[in-house]
Amino acid sequence: MKKADVKADDILSAKSEEELTKPFLGKVEKIYENSALLSIIDFDPTDKTAVSDLNHKIVVNFKNLKSVPKKKIKEIQALAKSDVKVEKIAKSEQDAANDATKKD
Numbered sequence: 001m002k003k004a005d006v007k008a009d010d011i012l013s014a015k016s017e018e019e020l021t022k023p024f025l026g027k028v029e030k031i032y033e034n035s036a037l038l039s040i041i042d043f044d045p046t047d048k049t050a051v052s053d054l055n056h057k058i059v060v061n062f063k064n065l066k067s068v069p070k071k072k073i074k075e076i077q078a079l080a081k082s083d084v085k086v087e088k089i090a091k092s093e094q095d096a097a098n099d100a101t102k103k104d
Contacts, residue, residue: 010067011037012028012096020043023044025072040057
């Protein structure tokens with residue numbers, strides 16, 4: 001891949017010649033002259049320790065980057081979305097009464 005083809009926030013497939021044993025997916029955070037800083041977003045479980053040691057960031061030469069099919073990107077984004085919802089819970093009359101007695 002060439003520097004002109006890489007843009008910030010692109011999701012790319014990459015391989016590391018030294019740190020990681022398997023290919024991984026990363027989001028481009030910064031572009032340098034011959035390489036890019038990637039935030040590692042998807043990786044093989046065998047590389048879990050190495051990715052943790054790297055704080056989920058790695059600099060990769062452009063020759064080790066490949067574009068990712070849009071279908072794969074959508075799969076990753078769907079997995080990244082959380083189904084957790086935060087809601088306010090109304091206080092019951094008993095809780096309100098307990099709070100009032102604590103203030104007295």
